[in-house]
Amino acid sequence: MTDYISARDAAESWGISQRRVSALCSQGRIPESKIIGNSWMIPANSKKPDDARSRYFSESNDRLKPFIKWAGGKGQLVDQISSMYPSELGKSIKKYAEPFIGGGAILFNILARFSLKEVYISDINRELIRTYVAIRDDPDTLIENLNQYQDEFIKLDEDEKKQYFYVKRSRFNELIDDRSDEFVDECAALFIFLNKTCFNGLYRVNSSGHFNVPFGRYKNPLICDVNNILTVSKKLQNVSIINGNFRESFDFIDSETFVYFDPPYRPLSETANFNSYSGEFNDDSQRDLAAYCREINDKGAKFALSNSDPKNTDLNDNFFDDLYAGFNIMRLKANRMINSNGENRGVISEILVTNYVSKSKQIQKTLDE
Numbered sequence: 001m002t003d004y005i006s007a008r009d010a011a012e013s014w015g016i017s018q019r020r021v022s023a024l025c026s027q028g029r030i031p032e033s034k035i036i037g038n039s040w041m042i043p044a045n046s047k048k049p050d051d052a053r054s055r056y057f058s059e060s061n062d063r064l065k066p067f068i069k070w071a072g073g074k075g076q077l078v079d080q081i082s083s084m085y086p087s088e089l090g091k092s093i094k095k096y097a098e099p100f101i102g103g104g105a106i107l108f109n110i111l112a113r114f115s116l117k118e119v120y121i122s123d124i125n126r127e128l129i130r131t132y133v134a135i136r137d138d139p140d141t142l143i144e145n146l147n148q149y150q151d152e153f154i155k156l157d158e159d160e161k162k163q164y165f166y167v168k169r170s171r172f173n174e175l176i177d178d179r180s181d182e183f184v185d186e187c188a189a190l191f192i193f194l195n196k197t198c199f200n201g202l203y204r205v206n207s208s209g210h211f212n213v214p215f216g217r218y219k220n221p222l223i224c225d226v227n228n229i230l231t232v233s234k235k236l237q238n239v240s241i242i243n244g245n246f247r248e249s250f251d252f253i254d255s256e257t258f259v260y261f262d263p264p265y266r267p268l269s270e271t272a273n274f275n276s277y278s279g280e281f282n283d284d285s286q287r288d289l290a291a292y293c294r295e296i297n298d299k300g301a302k303f304a305l306s307n308s309d310p311k312n313t314d315l316n317d318n319f320f321d322d323l324y325a326g327f328n329i330m331r332l333k334a335n336r337m338i339n340s341n342g343e344n345r346g347v348i349s350e351i352l353v354t355n356y357v358s359k360s361k362q363i364q365k366t367l368d369e
Helices: 007-014 018-026 075-082 105-113 126-137 139-154 158-177 184-197 226-235 283-298 319-323
Strands: 004-006 034-036 039-043 095-098 118-123 239-243 257-261 302-308 328-335 347-354
Touching: 004 007, 007 018, 007 039, 018 039, 018 126, 075 105, 075 302, 075 328, 075 347, 095 105, 105 118, 105 226, 118 126, 126 139, 126 184, 126 226, 126 239, 139 158, 139 184, 139 226, 158 184, 257 283, 283 302, 283 319
Parallel strands: 095 118, 095 257, 118 239, 257 302
Antiparallel strands: 004 039, 034 039, 302 347, 328 347
16 A cells, blocks of 8 residues: 655655645656645655756756846845855854845845755745745746747737737736736746836836836847746745745844845935835835844844945935944945936945944945045
């Protein structure tokens, strides 16, 4: 008589997610698996199936980078920020949390460099988090959907591309209104498609919560970056992915944790607010986050936090200097990538707040210095 184990037990044994095990069962890739009630049961002597995704994958091109463009993404600042990680990371610091995950540039840098015991990421943007979960748990389906969109889109002329974009945007907004989990895979694929083809890769919603960024007029965008999706999927296997407020990370964080915060930036002007995907993150929200940083500091955690530097536009604006008094505040140079006026794009400073002293000699100047 065959002994069976649960999909959860198989997932723990094989080092993959339970949803991935269920997907393998539904694809018929685990012989003699069967559904009992609402759960998959796996023969206890089953071997982890070979990764059929390797047919897409070239190890020579293995890389790890954000799978979406993101307003305020840290791609251009990774080298500066990573040089300031706490020296204990990967040693006595064995856990990592990023409660405003966004595009995940810092997450992917850390996953590529360190072997950590536990990793936690979160965001209140449900569609963004659904996409991370889809990449972790079922990249096969995501790749199939994206390849279909890419094949259909690329062969169209510009007017047809524009029409195709708006059809997909309408479908995505239908799925935003659908609170069920029935169309998670389609929603994730549409999220990436729209990100790759909309204006400037923005994510913005209207008062009804509907995505309203216009068509971006790209000729041949890479919609399905297969190698990167599969590389990201592998790295996300043991990452906890949560749809929730930054304060929900509190129980995860302890003295072994490094936390990186990249919240919606305090706007430098009335026209520079790109955080409408997550509701209003105003000055009171910034104060609440600063209070939370002090709470996790009291737990012995190490943290770093990025934000805009109000001194770019007003040298007398000490909002963050006052808010994070007692911590280390550094100014990093970054290119302003998003502005409605091209003449106003250029090098500005952003702040990086830490509750530890970095050993990096690359950037050590604080405002007082």
